[in-house]
Amino acid sequence: GAGVSQSPSNKVTEKGKDVELRCDPISGHTALYWYRQRLGQGLEFLIYFQGNSAPDKSGLPSDRFSAERTGESVSTLTIQRTQQEDSAVYLCASSHYGTGWYGYTFGSGTRLTVV
Amino acid sequence: AQKVTQAQTEISVVEKEDVTLDCVYETRDTTYYLFWYKQPPSGELVFLIRRNSFDEQNEISGRYSWNFQKSTSSFNFTITASQVVDSAVYFCALSEVTAGNKLTFGGGTRVLVKP
Numbered sequence A: 001g002a003g004v005s006q007s008p009s010n011k012v013t014e015k016g017k018d019v020e021l022r023c024d025p026i027s028g029h030t031a032l033y034w035y036r037q038r039l040g041q042g043l044e045f046l047i048y049f050q051g052n053s054a055p056d057k058s059g060l061p062s063d064r065f066s067a068e069r070t071g072e073s074v075s076t077l078t079i080q081r082t083q084q085e086d087s088a089v090y091l092c093a094s095s096h097y098g099t100g101w102y103g104y105t106f107g108s109g110t111r112l113t114v115v
Numbered sequence B: 001a002q003k004v005t006q007a008q009t010e011i012s013v014v015e016k017e018d019v020t021l022d023c024v025y026e027t028r029d030t031t032y033y034l035f036w037y038k039q040p041p042s043g044e045l046v047f048l049i050r051r052n053s054f055d056e057q058n059e060i061s062g063r064y065s066w067n068f069q070k071s072t073s074s075f076n077f078t079i080t081a082s083q084v085v086d087s088a089v090y091f092c093a094l095s096e097v098t099a100g101n102k103l104t105f106g107g108g109t110r111v112l113v114k115p
Helices: none
Strands: A005-007 A010-013 A019-024 A031-037 A043-050 A065-069 A075-079 A088-097 A101-106 A110-114 B003-005 B010-014 B019-021 B024-026 B032-039 B046-052 B059-061 B064-069 B074-079 B088-096 B103-105 B109-114
Touching (some): A010 A019, A019 A088, A019 A110, A031 B103, A043 A065, A043 A075, A043 B103, A101 B046, B003 B088, B010 B019, B046 B059, B046 B064
Parallel strands (some): B010 B109
Antiparallel strands (some): A005 A019, A031 A043, A088 A110, B003 B024, B019 B074, B059 B064, B064 B074, B088 B109
8 A cells, every 4th residue: 555554543442351453564664663652642662673683672561562563564563451551542654774764654543542 | 772852842822933843862873863743633643854863954844944953962843934734743753773763752842823
């Protein structure tokens, strides 16, 4: 597609349930990033994938959070045993490294509400 | 570690006034990129500008201008003759090549332009 696609756009879940968020990057983009934005706050880095290298998980807030990416395609962010503080917008971005670096394209995000 | 500080949390101006948003960053890298993004009430992130650490030339794009000063580690953003449509949250961000180009965002500055 032309842009980064995220699904679902909105998700309401009960506390304690697991959720999966999906990100479809721009075709050919080797790098993929996940960010979290709590209400009224800035974006927090969660995890970064670059090609076949080991992901940079340094931003994951707890072991309830995990993410996978198959090759240079779709990524899923999984939150287990959701808590109310997990309520936020989860944004995905992809990026291309070629003869230079061309910046990021962000998706529209998934708004997660834990009730 | 990289860090971005936007000291102004909210700025309120009357239409046609100029507004300057401050951004101060910290990095140990010599090669890095600085960004400004706009986040209107609809929530999407709109890319405004990217500047690399070797290019200190100031830039003007329409009513927007940016002042990059490495000596003070600042990358300030000015909106000239503000309009109601400029009302949004503006984020400054930094990426370091050695950190996989993951973005570190400032906390954002909310700009409210009143008619």
